[in-house]
Amino acid sequence: MDVCTFENVGIRGTNIVVLGVEKKSVAKLQDERTVRKICALDDHVCMAFAGLTADARVVINRARVECQSHKLTVEDPVTVEYITRFIATLKQKYTQSNGRRPFGISALIVGFDDDGVPRLYQTDPSGTYHAWKANAIGRSAKTVREFLEKNYTEDAIASDNEAIKLAIKALLEVVQSGGKNIELAIIRRNQPLKMFSAKEVELYVTEIEKEKEEAEKKKSKKSV
Amino acid sequence: MAATFFGEVVKAPCRAGTEDEEEEEEEEGRREMPEDREVRQQLARKREVRLLRRQTKTSLEVSLLEKYPCSKFIIAIGNNAVAFLSSFVMNSGVWEEVGCAKLWNEWCRTADTTHLSSTEAFCGFYHLKSNPSVFLCQCSCYVAEDQQYQWLEKVFGSCPRKNMQITILTCRHVTDYKTLESTGSLPSPFLKALKTQNFKDPACCPLLEQPNIVHDLPAAVLSYCQVWKIPAILYLCYTDVMKLDLITVEAFKPILSTRSLKSLVKNIPQSTEILKKLMTTNEIQSNIYT
Numbered sequence: 001m002d003v004c005t006f007e008n009v010g011i012r013g014t015n016i017v018v019l020g021v022e023k024k025s026v027a028k029l030q031d032e033r034t035v036r037k038i039c040a041l042d043d044h045v046c047m048a049f050a051g052l053t054a055d056a057r058v059v060i061n062r063a064r065v066e067c068q069s070h071k072l073t074v075e076d077p078v079t080v081e082y083i084t085r086f087i088a089t090l091k092q093k094y095t096q097s098n099g100r101r102p103f104g105i106s107a108l109i110v111g112f113d114d115d116g117v118p119r120l121y122q123t124d125p126s127g128t129y130h131a132w133k134a135n136a137i138g139r140s141a142k143t144v145r146e147f148l149e150k151n152y153t154e155d156a157i158a159s160d161n162e163a164i165k166l167a168i169k170a171l172l173e174v175v176q177s178g179g180k181n182i183e184l185a186i187i188r189r190n191q192p193l194k195m196f197s198a199k200e201v202e203l204y205v206t207e208i209e210k211e212k213e214e215a216e217k218k219k220s221k222k223s224v
Numbered sequence: 225m226a227a228t229f230f231g232e233v234v235k236a237p238c239r240a241g242t243e244d245e246e247e248e249e250e251e252e253g254r255r256e257m258p259e260d261r262e263v264r265q266q267l268a269r270k271r272e273v274r275l276l277r278r279q280t281k282t283s284l285e286v287s288l289l290e291k292y293p294c295s296k297f298i299i300a301i302g303n304n305a306v307a308f309l310s311s312f313v314m315n316s317g318v319w320e321e322v323g324c325a326k327l328w329n330e331w332c333r334t335a336d337t338t339h340l341s342s343t344e345a346f347c348g349f350y351h352l353k354s355n356p357s358v359f360l361c362q363c364s365c366y367v368a369e370d371q372q373y374q375w376l377e378k379v380f381g382s383c384p385r386k387n388m389q390i391t392i393l394t395c396r397h398v399t400d401y402k403t404l405e406s407t408g409s410l411p412s413p414f415l416k417a418l419k420t421q422n423f424k425d426p427a428c429c430p431l432l433e434q435p436n437i438v439h440d441l442p443a444a445v446l447s448y449c450q451v452w453k454i455p456a457i458l459y460l461c462y463t464d465v466m467k468l469d470l471i472t473v474e475a476f477k478p479i480l481s482t483r484s485l486k487s488l489v490k491n492i493p494q495s496t497e498i499l500k501k502l503m504t505t506n507e508i509q510s511n512i513y514t
Contacts, residue, residue, distance in 0.1 A: 006514065024514060037514050053514040139471060176470065176500060 007138035008037070008048045009170045010108035011152070012120040013163030017110035019048045019185045020167040022138070022175045038185040040193045042067040045080055045111035046185060050137050051125075052104035059103055063087055080111040080119035084129050092127025102126070106137045112189050134166075140174040147173050160188065168204050179205030273327045273367075273374040287381030288323060288349060289388075295357040296484055298391045301441050303468050304461065305393035306362045308476040311499035316490040319350040319360060325375065331366040349379075358488070363441065372444040380448060389423075390449055390456035391484045393476060394442045398462045402435050413463035413475035418446065423455040428478040432460060470503045 007022040021037045040046045041063045049056040066086050070078045078086075087107065095102045102125045109121045122137065123129040134152045136144035147170050157163045164186060171182050182205075184196040228234060275284045284291060300309040325347035332345070345365035352358040367375050398412040417427035418436055432438075438446060442458050449456035459479055463472040480489050489495070 035511070035514065049514070051513065053511060056514065139465070176503075 006037075006050055007136060007140060007144060007171060007174050008050050008108055009134075009136045009144060009148075009167050010048065010110055010120045010122070010132065011134045011148075011157065011163050011167045011170075012110070012118050012132070013157040013160060015118070015189050016160040016163050017112070017118045017120060017187050018163050018167040019046065019108060019110055020171045021048050021183045022171060023181045023183050025181070036183075038183060038195065041083060041109070042071075042077060042111075043192050044077060044113075044187065045083055045109065046187060046193045047107050047109045048185075049105045049107045051106055055103040056105045056107075059087060059090065059105060059107070062090060077114060079113045080109060080121060081113075081131075084109045084121040084123060088123045088127045088129040090127075091123060091125060095125070095127060108135065108137060111187055116189050118189070134170075136170065138174075143174055144170050160186070165204060165208055168201070169208055172205070172208070270328055271368070271371060273325055273371050273378055275323055275325050275378040277323050278321045284323060284378070287377060288379045289359075289384060290381040292322060292351065292359070293357050294359045294385070294388045296389050296391075297359045297361070298484065298488075299361040299363065299393070299442075299445060301363045301392065301394040303364050304395045304463070304472045305476065306364045307468055307499065307502055308393065308473045309360060309362060311473070311502060312477075312480060312492070312495040313360065313485065313488050314350070315495060315498055316488060318353040320353050322349050322351055322359075324348045325363075325378065327365065327367065327371055327375070329366065329368040329371060331368070352488070367441045367444075369440075372441055375441065376444060376448050380452075384448075384452050384454060386422075386452065386454055388454065389484055390445065390454060391479075391482075392442050392445055392456065392458040393461075393479065394458065395461045395463055395466065395472060396439070397466055398464050400437075400439075401462045402433075402437070407464075410462070413461050413465075413472045415475055415478060416460050416462065417457055418460065419457040420446065420450040420453075420455060422453050423457050425455075425457075425483050427457060427459075428482050429459070468503065470499065473499060 006024055009018075009020040011018045011020075019038050023037070024035060026032050026035050037050075038046060038048045039060050041060065045067070047060065047063070049059075063083055063086065067078050067083060070076070070082070087109070091103050094100045104125060106122065106124045109123065110119065112118055120132050120135065121129050122132055122135050134148045136148065138144075148166075151166060151169070155162070156166050164184070167184065168179075168182060172178065175181050179202045180198065182201050184201050184204075186194050186196070188194075275288060276282065277284060289297070298309065298313070300306045327347070347361065347363040347365055347367075350360045350362075352360075361379070395413075398407050398410055401407070401410065401416075403410070415429040416432040417429050418432045418438060419427060438458060438460065442460070446456055446458050448454075459476065461472060461475050463469065463475065465472055479485055480492070
């Protein structure tokens, strides 16, 4: 099986969690809305995946049912760790059953727990899951992760805007065609999932490019 | 009858050699029916490799390199290698198509052996207008094992000149790379080289370690060059994405600094743009992956 080529980035800020994904180019006659990579599992948890779309659909449906079932049974929304563990256990079962193949998806799951703590988890087809402060999945995940390791600082995630810009900057390192191929979603504490429109993403991209230019001007002034 | 290690039953030949009845039966089985011969000949005709002239579409009477003198021959096999040459080499000069190879095998998507359309996998030969002894071959079709020798004969001939240098570019899946490390930890895509004894220039990447096994047409060309003492080098890109992919194509970039390609490449930023366009037109393929 070939490796999926599209990048996903997840960042855990102080008061915000951000998911950024590289959009696949759609055919002219295809409805773009049906090609979504970021899906809400519940009001306070969402997931971005990379891999086989059909497998992702099955996993997301099972996770959504589990979120509601948990809420009805124990009267509390799921914690991000619980639903991640559920998804990871499901994936692991399929690696150890006869006549089945593993789910071909890696996922980034973000959200806020009831106690207000932001969480970011990553799962892979083997069924392992780990918590991260910031992570990337996809073909150039190494490059993006190196960028995040250099630039993920307390200042960078102090404000919501800075965390969003960090996610976009990380994606711009590897995404070929700039802002128009980036899809962004955020969850703020006690607020539902917000999907950014293309215009809003473009605004951030323009702001980032301006900052870059100014930083370069300052550098050249200093060297002179 | 005898049983092998794997449990299959095979007919062991009789050492006594005097069992006439058995021999007669075997002879009958070996004797070819006319229908079988006809079918075999039809199949051989279908699988024939034909080298056609560009304009007239008639077959070349002699091999390609006997007809045209050649000092440098660059062969790209596979769609990533073809995309690399298209973007970085072919757009840096004026190349003229001198011919194409038409062949059919079970890997071809069409059953029509005579009218392969231009969107199908192809095998084209070009030479540089400003220096006609520089040749380029772009082969994106699969050349089956029984067709490889025919391809070599039609292109190189039975007695090739030794004063030319061959560069072959191709891709293989990273799982073909023999190593003690796990494939997940390999920095794919990465480049490895394998060369003939007469190739004296340095390679731009590490040589392929033992067991240095290569497959298909690239192996056939390299073996042919080794036998005929032609200097040749194969650049093999091990990748985890076999379809047309930007990162895999860019992994070939170190080759641009080698002696054979340096003089042919002019505008690298423009080539990168052309490559990106090529990728976008191919990207909207399937919805299996997101």
